[in-house]
Amino acid sequence: MEDSPNPARTLHRIAEALGLPPDIFFGGDDRRTDALADLAAMAELLRLWSALRSDVDRARVLSQVRDLVKQRDN
Template sequence: MEDGSDPARTLRRIADALGLPPDIFFGDGDRQTDVLADLAAMAELLRLWSTLRSDVDRARVLVQIRDLVKQREE
């Protein structure tokens, strides 16, 4: 690409960061649908996170998420 970006490389990096195989972005099927729905939810979570301006509010959110994860692991 003229701007120096490599879309395939970018998708591989995103997949790697999420612990997913890169082909999830290219195939079809139920698994891809589930993953794309999860990605949409993650994007919403990040968007909401970015609207929090208070460090206290962000700390509260992290505590709640950590508690949820801990409960699932027990």
């Protein structure tokens, strides 16, 4: 018999995968608003990534993002 879906467990898994505390989904504070805005931006980035059909374009995007992260870390 299959387990029934558990929304709370699913949200905990999503939060864990994103490195966020699970309570981020269950409050009305500014942190929650910021986290949801970040999630929306991540979803947009994934949609845009999937719209790229060229391996060359994807390689360019990855290179640019890596450079941005490197600059931030230095």
